Amino acid sequence: MPQNEYMERHRREHGRRFDHEERIRKKEARKAHKHSKQAQQAIGIKGKQIAKKNYAEKAQMKRTLAMHDESTSRRKADDNVQEGAVPAYLLDRENTTRAKILSNTIKQKRKEKAGKWDVPLPKVRPVAEDEMFKVVRTGKRKTKQWKRMVTKATFVGPGFTRKPPKYERFIRPTGLRFTKAHVTHPELKCTFNLEIIGVKKNPNGPMYTSLGVITRGSIIEVNVSELGLVTPAGKVVWGKYAQVTNNPENDGCINAVLLV
Amino acid sequence: MEIDTVTEAAVVEEKRTTVNNVMCLLTDQDGGPIGAPMYLPQNIGPQQLQLIVNQLLNNEEKLPYAFYISDEELLVPLETYLQKHKVSVEKALPIVCQPQAVFRIRPVNRCSATISGHGEAVLSVAFSPDGRQLASGSGDTTVRFWDLGTQTPMYTCTGHKNWVLCIAWSPDGKYLVSGSMSGELICWDPQTGKQLGNALTGHKKWITGISWEPVHLNAPCRRFVSASKDGDARIWDVSLKKCIVLCGHTLAVTCVKWGGDGVIYTGSQDCTIKVWETTEGKLIRELKGHGHWVNSLALSTEYVLRTGAFDHTGKQYSSPDEMKKVALERYNTTRGTAPERLVSGSDDFTMFLWEPFINKHPKTRMTGHQQLVNHVYFSPDGQWIASASFDKSVKIWNGTTGKFVTAFRGHVGPVYQISWSADSRLLLSGSKDSTLKVWDIRTRKLKQDLPGHADEVFSVDWSPDGEKVASGGKDKVLKLWMG
CATH class of the missing domain: 3.10.20.90 (Phosphatidylinositol 3-kinase Catalytic Subunit; Chain A, domain 1)
Structure with a gap:
């Protein structure tokens, strides 16, 4: 490894060799020939690698050329008139087709009858207890096995203090505690970093809900006061539910979709 | 004393x-x-x-x-x-x-005619400022003029290459301009139904709004401003065929209004409202506050700007100068001494009331809607603001203070467009649920339910003389309603 910028320094002090430009030009001119010879001679994996690289370059070049052509030649902008005209104020809005809406509403009705929530992630993988908890062996001889450590992300309220070790059955590691979540508003298509208020429901069981375990599919309550949502009476809404869409214990952050 | x-x-x-x-x-x-x-x-x-x-x-x-x-x-x-x-x-x-208005407009209660003719959804309908002519733009690329006396089609104007999204009458009633999905604007002569000159091209994407220069500033009417999805607004001169580009918005311009004091307001999807000067197209002011797209703008004097010199008496004017004088008089009485007020409805479910000449901060924030606000409209006397929202309600607000007055609930689908009667006593709303509803401002109740359309109602207009209401929608027919 060079320890200093000695080449630059030399160049500054003495300048380049007089035929430098010429040599560069010749090297550049010879490059294609050299590359071609190499490409023709190389066999095996090297040959494949070179061929792949050449192909990629060529495709890129073609694409660039096509793009330039497009901007110069005036194209007729989709002159065939489409069916289903909508006014200007609806043009930028996504509208699902009528049949889909109908079938959606029917599905929704069925779900309501069954007493289920309609959430973005209707089904989640069940998490077994031995995956959720790690057994911590205690006692002088490490023979006791009643202590558990939660291996998933958790939410712990701001006023929480740990119990004395003798009585603490479940340990929630501080490294996996979260206070904020990235919540996406599905209609506004914006994401906000919001504070978590609590865990409303963990699909794996009420015990995990009360422990505040956040896994994929959990419903959490978030503080939306900064979004400025309002109720019909004009009051500002501050708590709203969101469903977690990622695996927080793997990703190190919580992503969620607001339920509206 | x-x-x-x-x-x-x-x-x-x-x-x-x-x-x-x-x-x-x-x-x-x-x-x-x-x-x-x-x-x-x-x-x-x-x-x-x-x-x-x-x-x-x-x-x-x-x-x-x-x-x-x-x-x-x-x-x-x-x-x-x-x-x-x-x-x-x-x-x-x-x-x-x-x-209050010295005249009273009868609420419409029956459908007087269902005129078919358009081959696609009717996207916009508009009465002329004197209320004697009616035009509509449709998805079948035509603009049609309708004969109000016989309630039959009068002229079919072909010329556009794609859906006709917006139409606008000049305040003196001499021109109709239509803007299309492919970005060109065409000027029509309502008397003959012929195209005046070539199409005005320049916009790269579809037209979202058109607004004419008020007649009290310039008579006869020559200039109008158009807004487009490509992020520009352009001021056009009908006779010179020239245009001034107002560029500055970073996203699509959704709404444009030519104010009575000779400035242009544009609302855009980049969450801002910009105020422009009209001779050179310089930016005067930028109004910031919304958290999402601005969908609709309304001026406190908008109705009088639209109707120009024509009032409820149905008087016609022969010379442009006379018209200008009368229009200025009408404008001044409507505006009073207070400055022009602007209200903007947005995708962030709120509306702001601005006084752009006094302050660049909003006067009031109006919250209460639970879905985006699609259309806002000042009543003709400037006393009320009506807002139509996708949360199926129409809300009425005080036009000077912006305080919430009442909510009209009754529609079972998103409300698309609203229109005031000329005496400010009645409000008409058209909705996705295929009905029109007439609301009484005084009693704050539903006055009349007007079912009849077979599909979504995209556009409604109450004629300035109060006689008729026209509505068009996805079912391809134009309906006329009478009192």
Whole structure:
């Protein structure tokens, strides 16, 4: 490894060799020939690698050329008139087709009858207890096995203090505690970093809900006061539910979709 | 003060024996007092107050007034009101007098004609400023003029290459401009249905809004401004075929309005509203506040700008100068002394009330809708703001303070467009649920439900003379409604 910028320094002090430009030009001119010879001679994996690289370059070049052509030649902008005209104020809005809406509403009705929530992630993988908890062996001889450590992300309220070790059955590691979540508003298509208020429901069981375990599919309550949502009476809404869409214990952050 | 004592004495004389008096201060809508505070007998109602106000203001013709005490309309005698609301009689009771339109428009209640003709959804309908002509733009790339007398198609104007999204009449009724999905604008002659000159091209994407220069600034009408999805607005001159580009928005311009004081307002999807000067297209002001797309703008004087010199009497004007003079007069009476107000409805479910000439910060934020606000509209006298939202409701707000007044619920689908009757007493709304509804502002109730369309209603318009309502929608027919 060079320890200093000695080449630059030399160049500054003495300048380049007089035929430098010429040599560069010749090297550049010879490059294609050299590359071609190499490409023709190389066999095996090297040959494949070179061929792949050449192909990629060529495709890129073609694409660039096509793009330039497009901007110069005036194209007729989709002159065939489409069916289903909508006014200007609806043009930028996504509208699902009528049949889909109908079938959606029917599905929704069925779900309501069954007493289920309609959430973005209707089904989640069940998490077994031995995956959720790690057994911590205690006692002088490490023979006791009643202590558990939660291996998933958790939410712990701001006023929480740990119990004395003798009585603490479940340990929630501080490294996996979260206070904020990235919540996406599905209609506004914006994401906000919001504070978590609590865990409303963990699909794996009420015990995990009360422990505040956040896994994929959990419903959490978030503080939306900064979004400025309002109720019909004009009051500002501050708590709203969101469903977690990622695996927080793997990703190190919580992503969620607001339920509206 | 003479008049005070005379009327007061006259009224008091009759009922001296039983009636208590209350100190009242009559004010106009801006809060300026009309006469000095006076003692009024408690048993007088709105009719008697109307007489008093007319006499105080020395009105030659007796004008109708509505009276408001702390934003609530007074419909019963003062006495009943005072008992009901337990108002202190120690202080002078402020009573706000709102002048009402001298004419009354009958609510529409039946469909007089269903005219088919368009081959695709009707995207926009508009009555001419004098209310005698009707035009519509459709997804079948044509603009059609309709004969209101016989209720039949009059002219079919072909020329556009794609859906006709917006149409706009010039305030003197001499031109109609239509903008299409492919970005070109065409000017039509309503008398013959012929295209005037070539199409005006320049916009790279579809047209989202068109607004004409008010007739009181320039007669005859020549200039208009168009907004487009490509983020520009352009001022066009019909006779010179020239344009000035107003660029500055980073996203699509959704709405454009040419104000009565000679400035242009544009609302955009980049969450801002910009104010432009019209001769060179310079940016004057930027109004920031919304958290999401701005969908719709409305001016307090918009209705009078739209109708120009034409009023309820149906008088026609021969020369442009005369028209300009009358239009200016009408504009000044509507505007009064207060500056022009602007209201903007947005995708962030709120609306802002601005006074762009005074302050670049909003005057009020109006919250309450639970879905995006698609259309806002000032009433013709500027007293109310109506807002149509995708949360299926129409809400009414006070036009000067921006306070919430009432919500009209009844639609079962998103409300797309609204339109006021010329006397500001009735409001029409068209919705995705295929109905039109007429709402009464005074009683705050549904006046008339107008079913009939087979599919979504995209556009509604109440003619400025109040005779007819036109609506068009996805079912490809144009419906005319009458009272």
